[in-house]
Amino acid sequence: xxxxxxxxxxxxxxVVRNARLDEAEAISEFTNRIYRAxxxxxxxxxxxxxxxxxxxxxxxxxxxxxxIIGYCATFCISGKMALKPHTWVGITGNGFASxxxxxxxxxxxxxxxxxxxxxxxxxxxxxxxxxxxxxxELRLNGIVIAGRLPxxxxxxxxxxxVEAFVQGVQERRFRDPVLYFQLRxxxxxxxxxxxxxxxxxxxxxxxxxxxxxxxxVPQDELEPRPSHTPRTQDVxxxxxxxxxxxxxxxxDEFVSMVEYFVDVAADYKADFVVLPELFSxxxxxxxxxxxxxxxxxxxxxxxTPRLEKALRDMAIRFNVNLxxxxxxxxxxxxxxxxICYVCLRDGTVHVQPKIHxxxxxxxWWNIEGGDDLRVIDTDCGPIGVLICxxxxxxxxGRYLVDQGANIIFVPFCTDERQSYLRVRYCCQARxxxxxxxxxxxxxxxxxxxxxxxxxxxxxxxxxxxCDFPFARDGIAADSTPNVETVIFADLxxxxxxxxxxxxxxxxxxxxxxxxxRTQWRAAPGT
Numbered sequence: 035x036x037x038x039x040x041x042x043x044x045x046x047x048x049v050v051r052n053a054r055l056d057e058a059e060a061i062s063e064f065t066n067r068i069y070r071a072x073x074x075x076x077x078x079x080x081x082x083x084x085x086x087x088x089x090x091x092x093x094x095x096x097x098x099x100x101x102i103i104g105y106c107a108t109f110c111i112s113g114k115m116a117l118k119p120h121t122w123v124g125i126t127g128n129g130f131a132s133x134x135x136x137x138x139x140x141x142x143x144x145x146x147x148x149x150x151x152x153x154x155x156x157x158x159x160x161x162x163x164x165x166x167x168x169x170x171e172l173r174l175n176g177i178v179i180a181g182r183l184p185x186x187x188x189x190x191x192x193x194x195x196v197e198a199f200v201q202g203v204q205e206r207r208f209r210d211p212v213l214y215f216q217l218r219x220x221x222x223x224x225x226x227x228x229x230x231x232x233x234x235x236x237x238x239x240x241x242x243x244x245x246x247x248x249x250x251v252p253q254d255e256l257e258p259r260p261s262h263t264p265r266t267q268d269v270x271x272x273x274x275x276x277x278x279x280x281x282x283x284x285x286d287e288f289v290s291m292v293e294y295f296v297d298v299a300a301d302y303k304a305d306f307v308v309l310p311e312l313f314s315x316x317x318x319x320x321x322x323x324x325x326x327x328x329x330x331x332x333x334x335x336x337x338t339p340r341l342e343k344a345l346r347d348m349a350i351r352f353n354v355n356l357x358x359x360x361x362x363x364x365x366x367x368x369x370x371x372x373i374c375y376v377c378l379r380d381g382t383v384h385v386q387p388k389i390h391x392x393x394x395x396x397x398w399w400n401i402e403g404g405d406d407l408r409v410i411d412t413d414c415g416p417i418g419v420l421i422c423x424x425x426x427x428x429x430x431g432r433y434l435v436d437q438g439a440n441i442i443f444v445p446f447c448t449d450e451r452q453s454y455l456r457v458r459y460c461c462q463a464r465x466x467x468x469x470x471x472x473x474x475x476x477x478x479x480x481x482x483x484x485x486x487x488x489x490x491x492x493x494x495x496x497x498x499x500c501d502f503p504f505a506r507d508g509i510a511a512d513s514t515p516n517v518e519t520v521i522f523a524d525l526x527x528x529x530x531x532x533x534x535x536x537x538x539x540x541x542x543x544x545x546x547x548x549x550x551r552t553q554w555r556a557a558p559g560t
Contacts, residue, residue, distance in 0.1 A: 087438025110138035
């Protein structure tokens with residue numbers, strides 16, 4: 035339960051609680067505001083989402099009157115990694131907490147920041163107390179942190195080494211508020227982490243390697259403890275609809291066709307139902323006159339409100355999470371983007387734009403790419419969506435998995451086999467390199483009078499990593515090419531965790547963060 039106390043001089047309580055995924059943008063804005071004073075940047079919202087989705091019980095905020103005034107981020111990690119020399123980028127997975135190990139025996143404290151306006155009221159102490167409490171509850175060996183040394187740059191000429199500076203702080207000859215606070219909290223100095231964070235100019239890039247040992251865990255007789263994995267549904271049933279494009283006479287007829295397949299999937303107790311990219315272009319077959327490509331897309335965007343409402347209604351009535359393919363949508367700024375409407379069975383609707391429109395989409399339909407790619411939290415765990423061509427860019431799949439996605443859904447629309455295989459092979463690569471599941475759903479059939487949608491080729495499938503816990507050949511389910519059908523597969527989330535922590539290969543765990551990384555440079559807040 036959240037802990038409340040009255041803030042001095044105000045009747046509004048201070049609340050220390052776990053951070054929520056829907057607060058990622060607000061927390062990002064807060065950290066950037068705090069770090070701006072140190073001439074550096076805070077966390078992007080995608081990083082915050084990665085921290086929360088991986089280890090929700092380990093992220094905390096301090097809140098007053100709805101305003102975030104403190105943030106604390108942690109993750110679990112093995113002592114073999116945390117207790118040896120490391121860098122901030124390497125240990126935190128570039129801020130996404132992608133090194134989080136559910137079987138890790140130490141808690142790593144990657145961040146504590148407090149609003150300067152509220153300093154002096156022990157908010158940092160409250161966050162450190164929450165860390166210690168969490169460490170004790172999980173029966174971890176202790177907490178590892180890399181403490182900043184903000185006074186080092188002023189004292190370095192007076193001492194022979196960074197170690198000498200730390201010794202001076204321990205002996206009270208020098209004053210460093212951060213290190214002193216951490217020592218006073220029972221942390222023991224282990225050594226200096228050189229070049230831990232080169233952007234920290236006050237600390238000259240270095241950090242103090244500190245540990246706090248859990249007094250409830252005997253260090254010489256460690257007891258087995260239960261795994262602290264996210265509390266999400268283990269077996270997730272997914273259904274991919276290979277949908278046939280055919281002429282319709284009304285919007286209601288179109289909706290009834292889509293509803294039929296959602297109903298079928300619901301009868302098989304599917305948690306997710308996936309529709310293909312641009313499946314709504316079927317609506318253009320109602321037009322009496324053949325439209326130019328630009329006219330066709332303009333006509334299609336007018337159906338957006340009705341389509342979104344229909345998809346949301348299906349998700350609620352049939353109790354499924356519906357990945358609504360994609361639909362050309364006129365945005366408030368006048369751009370036309372290819373949007374996937376993800377309608378969850380609790381009634382919430384998320385939108386995911388296609389980041390990379392194909393050359394044909396740009397040329398024929400004047401579709402522009404979106405700039406926001408984020409994980410979506412569902413009752414079956416975090417997921418992501420890559421629309422067709424986006425799956426051919428490995429950075430995007432990695433960005434979603436860094437945010438915590440276990441399943442990536444790929445609605446696609448391809449006209450012939452070569453185009454389809456580009457998507458298929460790239461999706462298989464995304465499954466292997468990110469150790470995640472990838473679900474494809476495509477169109478079949480023909481729409482002769484719809485420009486750039488004449489013919490279709492698809493073989494929808496559900497792909498897995500290639501390792502022992504998964505299906506042979508990395509294919510959980512496959513469809514017959516160019517036949518309207520629905521395919522199903524039960525996907526085990528624990529199998530992903532096993533592969534990521536102890537598989538034959540460990541692509542996520544073995545990344546060389548100190549050598550390379552992907553930096554998202556989209557609009558602020560993403």
